Amino acid sequence: MSTVPSGGNRPRSAARSPALTPPADAIAPVRHPDAPAPGELLGSHYAHCFGCGDEQPHGLHLQARAGEGVSITAEFTVRPSHQGAPGLAHGGVLATALDESLGALSWLLRVVAVTGKLETDFVRPVPVDSVLFLAAEATAVSGRKIFCSATGRLGSPEGPLALRADALFVEVKVDHFIDNGRPEEIRAAMADPDQVRRARAFEVNP
Numbered sequence: 001m002s003t004v005p006s007g008g009n010r011p012r013s014a015a016r017s018p019a020l021t022p023p024a025d026a027i028a029p030v031r032h033p034d035a036p037a038p039g040e041l042l043g044s045h046y047a048h049c050f051g052c053g054d055e056q057p058h059g060l061h062l063q064a065r066a067g068e069g070v071s072i073t074a075e076f077t078v079r080p081s082h083q084g085a086p087g088l089a090h091g092g093v094l095a096t097a098l099d100e101s102l103g104a105l106s107w108l109l110r111v112v113a114v115t116g117k118l119e120t121d122f123v124r125p126v127p128v129d130s131v132l133f134l135a136a137e138a139t140a141v142s143g144r145k146i147f148c149s150a151t152g153r154l155g156s157p158e159g160p161l162a163l164r165a166d167a168l169f170v171e172v173k174v175d176h177f178i179d180n181g182r183p184e185e186i187r188a189a190m191a192d193p194d195q196v197r198r199a200r201a202f203e204v205n206p
């Protein structure tokens with residue numbers, strides 16, 4: 001059963017881009033045997049990540065928990081520093097929260113993947129100080145492509161639907177970051193044995 005609650009007045013599949021619809025030969029996502037147990041906090045994949053990093057003073061500090069199957073939940077409190085219009089969250093910040101939640105599915109699949117496409121519906125305004133309850137789920141896998149969806153609800157996991165997203169993540173090798181990142185941050189990350197171990201462990205996905 002899907003753990004990402006549906007919402008809104010129209011079927012999501014009717015509106016999303018064709019690239020976000022899995023091909024007919026896509027397979028169901030498989031939860032890795034070593035995935036964290038349902039309810040377990042997933043931690044941050046990188047301490048300086050804007051979405052989840054503990055050491056990122058400007059970040060969202062999103063904390064995700066493993067759900068059943070290949071799903072996660074996360075909570076995000078909207079702060080005054082996240083405003084776009086007076087008293088309301090900025091859409092780009094909300095898209096970041098969705099992106100990070102979807103990215104956290106990597107912990108359950110144990111693959112390294114980056115966002116290729118992210119499509120977001122902003123269904124209702126999100127006031128400052130509200131707590132967004134995010135839920136994300138991988139829905140299909142086709143080769144390196146991971147299809148996934150997320151929702152954000154206001155105030156509780158059953159609260160009014162505020163956000164909805166469909167995304168395509170693409171599996172990459174750790175070299176993606178080494179080849180494309182800035183040398184300073186790459187050097188610092190490579191000097192952290194935990195970071196290297198985590199990334200390499202994800203790369204080998206039996």
Ligand SMILES: CCCCCCCCCC(=O)SCCNC(=O)CCNC(=O)[C@H](O)C(C)(C)COP(=O)(O)OP(=O)(O)OC[C@H]1O[C@@H](n2cnc3c(N)ncnc32)[C@H](O)[C@@H]1OP(=O)(O)O
Nearest residue numbers: 019045099100103112113114115116117143145170172199
């Ligand atoms: C350690 C864990 C780290 C987790 C980080 C999580 C942080 C939160 C998530 C993020 O924000 S990640 C940062 C934002 N994303 C990026 O910076 C990615 C930038 N884009 C790229 O690096 C490349 O475009 C990408 C790796 C996504 C794909 O390039 P590749 O050369 O590896 O693959 P290719 O272009 O052949 O695409 C593979 C498949 O995906 C499809 N694809 C890729 N991008 C697409 C797109 N945008 N729309 C539709 N389809 C897309 C592509 O058509 C193809 O489909 P087929 O296999 O069916 O031919």
